[in-house]
Each structure stands twice: as C-alpha cells, then as structure tokens.
Amino acid sequence: MDFFFYPSSVALFGSFREGAIAREILRNIVEGGFEGKIIAVNPRGGTVEVAGKTFEVRDRLDEAVDLAIIAVPARFVPSLIDEIGPLIKGAVVISAGFSEVGNDELERELIEKAKKHKVRIIGPNCAGIFGVHARFFGSFEVRVKPGGLALISQSGAFGGAALAMGNEEGIGFSAFVSYGNAADLNESDFLEYFADDENTKAIALYVEGVRDGRRFLNALRYASRKKPVIVLKAGKSVSGAKAAASHTGSLAGSYEIYRAAFRQAGAIEVEEMEELFDAAKAFEMYPKAGRRVAVITNSGGPGVLATDRLEKLGLEMAGLSEKTVGELRSFLPPQCSVKNPIDLIADADYERYKRTIETVCKDENVDSLLVICVPPIFVPSREVARAILDANCNKPVIVNFMAGELVRDGVELLEKEGIKNFPTPERAARALHWLSLRS
Amino acid sequence: MDFFFYPSSVALFGSFREGAIAREILRNIVEGGFEGKIIAVNPRGGTVEVAGKTFEVRDRLDEAVDLAIIAVPARFVPSLIDEIGPLIKGAVVISAGFSEVGNDELERELIEKAKKHKVRIIGPNCAGIFGVHARFFGSFEVRVKPGGLALISQSGAFGGAALAMGNEEGIGFSAFVSYGNAADLNESDFLEYFADDENTKAIALYVEGVRDGRRFLNALRYASRKKPVIVLKAGKSVSGAKAAASHTGSLAGSYEIYRAAFRQAGAIEVEEMEELFDAAKAFEMYPKAGRRVAVITNSGGPGVLATDRLEKLGLEMAGLSEKTVGELRSFLPPQCSVKNPIDLIADADYERYKRTIETVCKDENVDSLLVICVPPIFVPSREVARAILDANCNKPVIVNFMAGELVRDGVELLEKEGIKNFPTPERAARALHWLSLRS
Structure with a gap:
C-alpha cells in the first residue's frame, strides 16, 4: 500500500473550478x-492555477501513475476506473452517492472494475488520505505537521475535525486515511499497514462498525503487538x-462485543474525542510507562x-526512597514538601525544578x-520549560503547564523540543494511565 | 461584604519595587x-508609576478606605491591622507564613486584632480578590472579562490557572476570591454572599476541605436554591x-461525606478541572434545561x-413529533436524516440550519x-454561527463547532453574542447533563 501513502505520482479527476x-x-x-508528478484530468481540458503554479488539465490520463484521486459524479466512477485501471495501482474515491445512499449496485460495479484491473480502492464517500512524511496531502482537509500518529477514520468529518484539533494540540502525524464506505480496503487493512510503517509510532482509529469481526480482531491484535x-x-x-x-450503512453491533475485542487485542480504548488526542500525544512521546508515578508541582x-x-x-503514587527524600531535603527550602506529590512551592525556579526532576528520576521506586x-x-514559564528539557532523566515525563496566556511561551518551547503539554492535571494523569496499559 | 467586591476605595500595603x-x-x-480611590502605602514613601500613572506612596494610611490589601511580611501583619483597623472595613491578606507553615500563633494574633476593630479578613496566604463588575482587580492574577461566574478557590494557584483558562474558554466572571487559610471569612461566607449578588449567575467552588461541615452544608444549600x-x-x-x-492544614475528611453533602444540598459536583469550566459556561448561558435533547449536526x-x-x-434523545418530522422532510434534501440525531449533511448552509433549529425548537417533545x-x-463557519444566532428559539441551545482554525471565525462571532462553544461533542453533551440537574 506504499503507493497510497508514499506515492511518486498522482492523477486527480474532477472539476478544477474555484x-x-x-x-x-x-x-x-x-x-x-x-515532489512527485501531479497530473490534473478533466475532459474539458484547459489549465488550472493553484498556489502560484499552473497545471495543464489533460483530457484523459495517458501515462502510468501510482495513484488516482477521483472526485467526479458517482455514476461515472466505475467506467473511469475501467478506463484508467491499466495505468494506476490504487484509487481514492472521494465521490459520494454509493451504498451510503442505497446505491449498492453502483458500488458493486466500482469494485468489479477495480478487481478486473487489480486496482485497490479507498472509499468511496471518503475525505481522502495524507502520507505526511512523503509530503503528500491527498485530501481537502487541513494539513498537519509530520510526526508519529497514523489516524484511521471511518467518518470523514470526524477525521477532518481531528486533524485540525491535532494541530492545536501539537500532535504530529505520519498519515491520515478516511476510508468511507470501505468497499475494498477497510480498517483492518490500514491497521496492518501502519503496524509495519516505520514512520508510525502510534495508530488512532475512529470506528463505528466493522463488517468482518474476526479479521478486525486479528488485525487489531497484530497492530497492537507492534505499537499502541x-x-x-x-x-x-x-x-x-x-x-x-x-x-x-455499517452495523454497529453490540458494544460489549467490541469492547471485549479491544481488550483481547490489547488496544487502548478511549471514551471520547479529547481522550483520543491525549492518548495520541502520550504515545507519540513514549511507548509505555510503569505504574509508579512521582508528581512534582x-x-x-x-x-x-x-x-x-x-x-x-489505578496508578500508584511512588513511595520515594529514603535516599531521594534526604537528597531533596538537602537542597529544597524547608517549606517544600518532599513527600509525593513533591511541592516545590510557588517560587520554584529553573534550578529547583531541574535538580528535583533529576533526583526523583534516579529513584528505583519511580517509573514516571x-x-x-x-x-x-x-x-x-520558559524558565521551567527549559529546566524540564535540560534535566537528565531517561524516564517518561508528562507535563502539565497551566494556564492559557501564562504558559504560552513555555509550552511553545516544550513543543519545539517534542514535549507535549497536557492542559489540566487530570488530562496529564490520564496520559500516564494509557502509557501504563502498554507496560 | 460589598466593600470587598464593590469597593469605593482601597489601600495597598507592601513593596512597590519592580x-x-x-x-x-x-x-x-x-x-x-x-474608578475608586487608590492609596499606596509603604513606610519608605516615594512614588510608584504603573500603567502611565504616578502614585505618591504614603508612609501610613491617614484616611478611611473600604478595603486594605496587605502584602507585607507576615510578622508585621497583626500590628498593621491593629494600626489601620479604625480606618478600614475589610482586609485581604496576601502575605504567607501563617498557619500553613505552622505559625498558628501569628494567625490567631491577626484575627484577634481584626476582631478588636470589627475588620473582616480574607486570607491570609491568598491570591486576592476580583470584583469584576466594579472593575476591581485586587489580585496579581490575570484579569478577566465581566460575566456571570463567581469563582471561589481555596487554592490560589488553582484560582489563577482557572482565571487564565476561563479567558481561553470564553467565560465571563462576576468575581473571584482566593481565600487561603480562611482565618476569618471562609467558603461558606462567600457562598452566601454570591448567592445574593445580582451580577452572579453561577458559583464555582474549588475546595479541599472545610472546618465547619454543618455551616458549609447550610451555606451550600442556601446558595444552590438561588443559583447553580x-x-x-x-x-x-x-x-x-x-x-x-x-x-x-485543612482536613480533607472522608470524600463520601462531602459527596453526600453536595448531593443533599443540590450542588453540581464536577469530577475535574475542565468540567468545572464546561459547567460554568453552560450555567452562564442558561439556568437549566430539560432532559429531552435534539441533536442537529x-x-x-x-x-x-x-x-x-x-x-x-442519562439524558434522552427526544422523540420528534410527526409534525416536526413532516416539516423537516418538506424542506430538507432527501439524503438528510430527520430522525434524532438530525443529520443535515455536509453542505448544510445558513438556511438549512436556521430552519431546522426553528422547526425542532417548536416541538413539545424537545427540551433542549x-x-x-x-x-x-x-x-x-460564520454562516452557521449566524444561523444559530438568528434562529428564533427560546430553548437552551448548546453548540459544538469543530475544529481549531476551521471554526475560529464562527466561534468568535458566537462568543461575541454570548453563545459559548464546546470543543467536542462529548463536552457539549455534558453541558446539557449539568443543565438537566437543575431542572
């Protein structure tokens, strides 16, 4: 499936009007x-200018490309696939008007033509795909920063919203795929693919229902063994x-069955949209973390x-060793609390944060x-951000800087160095919870 | 207590150095x-310039004021209160170094002097107060927009963070009080006061522990009867x-007892910091909402x-009346779903949103x-925001616009008109849950 997410050439079919x-x-x-080849195709020909570049619009595809992205009216899609089938490896069908509105016959025809030419299909009725590390943004959705998260979404709107919110949350993406009606490739195919994609550190899946439960469970288990x-x-x-x-049009089925499958496969189930981001942020930084947490505040x-x-x-407040407590006592002001949670009090500066993090990090009773x-x-806030970045610590560190304009500088500095901020103490705690599920 | 939150004059005590x-x-x-009188006091005298205004620093207070804000070293506070007691009604003691570090004796002395002069004390060891509608920002915390929320916080840092986050969430405030060690006035006093404050539509309380449980329960019940x-x-x-x-230094006590008290008093207990904002946003807009919800998307x-x-x-998806369904069918495109949740599909514009909101709002089976x-x-997104603002509907409307940069314009327009946005569907749903607890 590399031709979808790391294509060297792409042809677009549809209207190029404003x-x-x-x-x-x-x-x-x-x-x-x-940086690959881009071909625009429309029977009317002409030219199209976007982002300062002018493209000749060809009236038909006349050379081989990795990938076609198709946004022509639904009824023309099967014959188009039949026509260009010999020239492409895969097609992303954006067009709506297939099984999701009862046109099952048209969707069957589409797949029949694709099979005939051994062309793989994403969609129809989807929002497209991103292969972020190939700088390939084959969708109308908001572009995102490169990073480790592959987002697989059955809902196009959910996917689009998640990309835009991911940008705000500082998430980096390896890929995005909105798979719509899943007439050919579905969630299981993408799980397996991203499990083996080396740019992907974690996979996030939004799913309403699957058709082949057994295959899904296997794919989920396969992917979960390799990454979160x-x-x-x-x-x-x-x-x-x-x-x-x-x-x-998909059957959601009994949630209890899904829930059991998620657990059995070792997947991390989140309860709501915001948690999906928080878990993604945590797993983009760390593959896992133990259950014994030290809180420094x-x-x-x-x-x-x-x-x-x-x-x-269900996490544990780490019991600090006597050695750690003694060391903290030796340099912290007497008003500070050296019990976990460790309270450095309001005037804690660079040195106090850095030294405390390093001291606590060395403690064998502390996992994160x-x-x-x-x-x-x-x-x-930049000063404390700098302390966190400079501190010599090889254990997972989850950060909660509050709040708003007060910490904008510090959060920016942290994010530039790959440390993501969790905006409330509880969201930070949940991040550690998810990390602990993988340990 | 109006002299705290609507003062006509204030004296500040402490260092005025940079x-x-x-x-x-x-x-x-x-x-x-x-716009009231402001007096700066420090034995060293001199002048201080802030925000382009120069103030003479008096070496002592020599006229009556409503309120003193005190940020001198702890050991000087009791004698200062004794000195200025005849000239003030209340004092906010920012200074730390009292019972929270074991100096119970100093705190007792402070209260003794205050009682002698019938002066009421907020603090010590607190972050100060805001009376937002009097434009009185008697704290070093970030200033906020005027609105309906009174925030009472035992923790100064929590309060400060909550104000800054409140600004980001579009919350308007009537008042803020950080009450620190609660040596004199405590959470119960503030609950009772804001219950009767006409600018306050809802009260938010962050509390770790209270000393007088019975009084607290009574104050909470009194306030909850009047507002959320x-x-x-x-x-x-x-x-x-x-x-x-x-x-x-306060005993947190058994959580089960608190929980029962909250329920008995009719208070809305939230589980975490972010929920506090969401509930506050909901109650700043509406006093309550019924349990039968129509979702339009x-x-x-x-x-x-x-x-x-x-x-x-535990909310209900409202069952739309036949009349409503027929009316929706008459103007919505056939691909739209007229069952609740009502799906207007991606190209829904101003007219489609406005008419749907108005049609659904008339349905007697719909509460919100x-x-x-x-x-x-x-x-x-501005177009849809405009539709929501223009729609003729007298029932609570909770809005979830997603996401990030895609909806910035629309959210801005909504907030200008007093409609707050909830950034995920789940957070919007929870807002309705809290509103339903008051109905």
Missing part, C-alpha cells in the same frame, strides 16, 4: 510540497448505534487534583514523572 | 479601570487527601459521539438542542 473538491485537493498537494493502537468506538448507545447504522491544589486522578485510574507548573508572575 | 506583589496588584487595579453552585472537590483519594492536609460521526454521551449521562457543525471547505 471551490471544487478536486481543485482544493490539488491545492493541498501543491502547497504541501509534494488507540480506538474510539462510536455507536455505543442504543440511539448512537442506530444513528451510525443510518449514516454509514509548584502549587498544592493542582498537585492534589493530579494525585486524585492517578489513584482513581508528572511535572506541573502554574507559573507565578515572577517566574517565566 | 516585580513586587503589591506593585503588581496596583498595576492590575489601575489597568483594570478601577458547581463544586470541584480536591483530596478525594487517600494520597490526595494527605497532600491537601499537608499544604492547607452536519456530520454523522460527531452526531453519534454526542448521542452516545447523552445516553450514557445540541447543534454540531464541522464546516466543510465550502461553508464558512
């Missing part, structure tokens, strides 16, 4: 910096399952909130660290 | 636009309770996620609406 889907995808591919797979299942409630069935309240959540999630900072007016 | 606490508070008061009271209890877990006890996936969460929270929009490239 605002049309094919034109928007062409724009995204060009602006994204794709985060799953958000929609259609868990009675009304939700009905709604899912009506808009994708400069303010009592947030430290208590983190502690409450960690315990509720949760570092909280609510910067007081006289300590810039 | 970076000093008293200077920062003075700056905040001046920049915030306080959102409570975040920290120190729920064993380790969390211990940590809370060590940094505030332009994308299936997010509609399903909202549905799942609503049902899990959850409106979701993931704008496709060809429909600007």
Whole structure:
C-alpha cells in the first residue's frame, strides 16, 4: 500500500473550478510540497492555477501513475476506473452517492472494475488520505505537521475535525486515511499497514462498525503487538448505534462485543474525542510507562487534583526512597514538601525544578514523572520549560503547564523540543494511565 | 461584604519595587479601570508609576478606605491591622507564613486584632480578590472579562490557572476570591454572599476541605436554591487527601461525606478541572434545561459521539413529533436524516440550519438542542454561527463547532453574542447533563 501513502505520482479527476473538491485537493498537494508528478484530468481540458503554479488539465490520463484521486459524479466512477485501471495501482474515491445512499449496485460495479484491473480502492464517500512524511496531502482537509500518529477514520468529518484539533494540540502525524464506505480496503487493512510503517509510532482509529469481526480482531491484535493502537468506538448507545447504522450503512453491533475485542487485542480504548488526542500525544512521546508515578508541582491544589486522578485510574503514587527524600531535603527550602506529590512551592525556579526532576528520576521506586507548573508572575514559564528539557532523566515525563496566556511561551518551547503539554492535571494523569496499559 | 467586591476605595500595603506583589496588584487595579480611590502605602514613601500613572506612596494610611490589601511580611501583619483597623472595613491578606507553615500563633494574633476593630479578613496566604463588575482587580492574577461566574478557590494557584483558562474558554466572571487559610471569612461566607449578588449567575467552588461541615452544608444549600453552585472537590483519594492536609492544614475528611453533602444540598459536583469550566459556561448561558435533547449536526460521526454521551449521562434523545418530522422532510434534501440525531449533511448552509433549529425548537417533545457543525471547505463557519444566532428559539441551545482554525471565525462571532462553544461533542453533551440537574 506504499503507493497510497508514499506515492511518486498522482492523477486527480474532477472539476478544477474555484471551490471544487478536486481543485482544493490539488491545492493541498501543491502547497504541501509534494515532489512527485501531479497530473490534473478533466475532459474539458484547459489549465488550472493553484498556489502560484499552473497545471495543464489533460483530457484523459495517458501515462502510468501510482495513484488516482477521483472526485467526479458517482455514476461515472466505475467506467473511469475501467478506463484508467491499466495505468494506476490504487484509487481514492472521494465521490459520494454509493451504498451510503442505497446505491449498492453502483458500488458493486466500482469494485468489479477495480478487481478486473487489480486496482485497490479507498472509499468511496471518503475525505481522502495524507502520507505526511512523503509530503503528500491527498485530501481537502487541513494539513498537519509530520510526526508519529497514523489516524484511521471511518467518518470523514470526524477525521477532518481531528486533524485540525491535532494541530492545536501539537500532535504530529505520519498519515491520515478516511476510508468511507470501505468497499475494498477497510480498517483492518490500514491497521496492518501502519503496524509495519516505520514512520508510525502510534495508530488512532475512529470506528463505528466493522463488517468482518474476526479479521478486525486479528488485525487489531497484530497492530497492537507492534505499537499502541488507540480506538474510539462510536455507536455505543442504543440511539448512537442506530444513528451510525443510518449514516454509514455499517452495523454497529453490540458494544460489549467490541469492547471485549479491544481488550483481547490489547488496544487502548478511549471514551471520547479529547481522550483520543491525549492518548495520541502520550504515545507519540513514549511507548509505555510503569505504574509508579512521582508528581512534582509548584502549587498544592493542582498537585492534589493530579494525585486524585492517578489513584482513581489505578496508578500508584511512588513511595520515594529514603535516599531521594534526604537528597531533596538537602537542597529544597524547608517549606517544600518532599513527600509525593513533591511541592516545590510557588517560587520554584529553573534550578529547583531541574535538580528535583533529576533526583526523583534516579529513584528505583519511580517509573514516571508528572511535572506541573502554574507559573507565578515572577517566574517565566520558559524558565521551567527549559529546566524540564535540560534535566537528565531517561524516564517518561508528562507535563502539565497551566494556564492559557501564562504558559504560552513555555509550552511553545516544550513543543519545539517534542514535549507535549497536557492542559489540566487530570488530562496529564490520564496520559500516564494509557502509557501504563502498554507496560 | 460589598466593600470587598464593590469597593469605593482601597489601600495597598507592601513593596512597590519592580516585580513586587503589591506593585503588581496596583498595576492590575489601575489597568483594570478601577474608578475608586487608590492609596499606596509603604513606610519608605516615594512614588510608584504603573500603567502611565504616578502614585505618591504614603508612609501610613491617614484616611478611611473600604478595603486594605496587605502584602507585607507576615510578622508585621497583626500590628498593621491593629494600626489601620479604625480606618478600614475589610482586609485581604496576601502575605504567607501563617498557619500553613505552622505559625498558628501569628494567625490567631491577626484575627484577634481584626476582631478588636470589627475588620473582616480574607486570607491570609491568598491570591486576592476580583470584583469584576466594579472593575476591581485586587489580585496579581490575570484579569478577566465581566460575566456571570463567581469563582471561589481555596487554592490560589488553582484560582489563577482557572482565571487564565476561563479567558481561553470564553467565560465571563462576576468575581473571584482566593481565600487561603480562611482565618476569618471562609467558603461558606462567600457562598452566601454570591448567592445574593445580582451580577452572579453561577458559583464555582474549588475546595479541599472545610472546618465547619454543618455551616458549609447550610451555606451550600442556601446558595444552590438561588443559583447553580458547581463544586470541584480536591483530596478525594487517600494520597490526595494527605497532600491537601499537608499544604492547607485543612482536613480533607472522608470524600463520601462531602459527596453526600453536595448531593443533599443540590450542588453540581464536577469530577475535574475542565468540567468545572464546561459547567460554568453552560450555567452562564442558561439556568437549566430539560432532559429531552435534539441533536442537529452536519456530520454523522460527531452526531453519534454526542448521542452516545447523552445516553450514557442519562439524558434522552427526544422523540420528534410527526409534525416536526413532516416539516423537516418538506424542506430538507432527501439524503438528510430527520430522525434524532438530525443529520443535515455536509453542505448544510445558513438556511438549512436556521430552519431546522426553528422547526425542532417548536416541538413539545424537545427540551433542549445540541447543534454540531464541522464546516466543510465550502461553508464558512460564520454562516452557521449566524444561523444559530438568528434562529428564533427560546430553548437552551448548546453548540459544538469543530475544529481549531476551521471554526475560529464562527466561534468568535458566537462568543461575541454570548453563545459559548464546546470543543467536542462529548463536552457539549455534558453541558446539557449539568443543565438537566437543575431542572
């Protein structure tokens, strides 16, 4: 499937008028910096200019390419596939109007033509794909930064929203695929593919329902053995399952069965959209973390909130060794608490944070660290960010800087160095929970 | 207590050097636009310039003011209160170094002097107060927009972080009080006060532990009868309770007792920091909402996620009347789903949203609406925002626009008109859950 996510050439089919889907995808591919060959095709010919580049629009495809992206009216798709089949390896069919509106016959025809030419299909009725490390943005969705997360989404709108929110959350992506009706390739194929993709560190899957449960379980197990797979299942409630069935045509099935399958396969199931991001952020940084957590904070309240959540999630507050406590006592001001959560009090500066992190990190009773900072007016958040980056520690460190404008500088600095911020103590605690599920 | 939150004059005590606490508070008061009298006091005299205004620093207070804000070293506070007691009604003691570090005797002395002069005390060891509608920002924390939320926080750092995050979430505040060691006035006093404050529509309380449980329960019940009271209890877990006890000196006590008290008093208990904001946003807009929700969306996936969460929270997906269904059918394209969740599909524009909201709002089986929009490239989010604002509907409408940069314009427009956005379907669903607890 490399021809989908690392293509060397692509042909686009559709209208290239202002605002049309094919034109928007062409724009995204060009602006994204794709270095392979790009061919625009429309029977009307002419030219199209996007992002300062002019493309001749060919009236038909007349050379071999890795990939076709198709956004022509549904009824023309099967014959187009039949026509260009000998020239392509795969096709992403954006066009809607197939089984999702009851046109099962048209979808069968599409697949028949594809099979005839051994062409693999993503879609139809999908939002397209990104191969981020190939700088290939074959979708009209918002472009994203390169990183380790492969996002597989049955819902195009969910996928698009998740990409835009991922940008805000500082997530880096390896790939995105919206697979729509899954007429040919489906979630199981993508799970297996990204399990073996070396740019992918973690996989996130939004799924409403699958057709072949056994195959799905196998694919999920295969992928989960190689890397973290985060799953958000929609259609868990009675009304939700009905709604899912009506808009994708897939049977959501009993949630209990899915839930058991997720657990059996070793996947990380999250309960809601925001958790999907938080888990993705955690796994982009670390493959796993043990259950014994040390909390380091400069303010009592947030430290208590983190502690409450960690315990509720079944994690342990690490019991610090006598040696660690003695060492902390030797350099921390007497008002600081050297019990876990370790309270460095409001005026904690670079040196106090750095030395505490290094001291605690050496303790054999500690698996991971949760570092909280609510910067007081006289300590810039950049200073504490720098301390976290400079501290010599080889264990997972999850960071919660609060809040808003007060920590913008510090969060920026951390993110530039690959440390993602969790905006509340509880979200940081949950990140450690998910990491612990892989240890 | 109006002299705290609507003062006509204030005196500040402390150092006015660059970076000093008293200077920062003075700056905040001046920049915030306080129109009352401001007096700076320090035995060394001199002048201080903040925000382009120069103040003479008096060597002692020599006229009556409503309020003193005190940030001098702890050991000088009792004698200062004794000296200025006849001239002030209340004092906010920012200074730390009292019971929270074992100096119980000094705190007792402070209260003794205050009682002698019938002066009420907030603090010591606190971050100060805001009376937002009086443009009085008597704290070094980030200033906030005027609105309906009164935030009462035992933890100063939590309070400061919550104000900054509140700004990002579009929350408007009526007041803020960090009450620190609660040597005199405590959470119960503030609950009672804000219950009767006409600018306050909802109260949010962060609490670790209270000393007088019976009084607290009464105050909470009194306030909850008048307006929504959102409570975040920290120190729920064993380790969390211990940590809370060590940094505030208050006994966290058994969480089960607190939980029962919250329920008995009719307070809205939230589980974590982010939920506090979401509940506050909901209650700033609406006092309550019924349990039968209609979901209107332009994308299936997010509609399903909202549905799942609503049902899990015990809300009902409203069963639309035949009349409503017929009316929707009459103007919606055939691909749209007119069952709840109502799917307007991706190209839903101003007219489709507005008419659907109005049609559904008239249905007697519907108590409240959850409106979701993931704008496709060809429909600007402002257009849908405008439809929501223009729609004639007198029932609570909770909005979930996704995501990030895609909806910035629309969210801005909504917020300007007082409609707050919830960034995920699940958070929007939870907002309706909290509203339903008051109905």
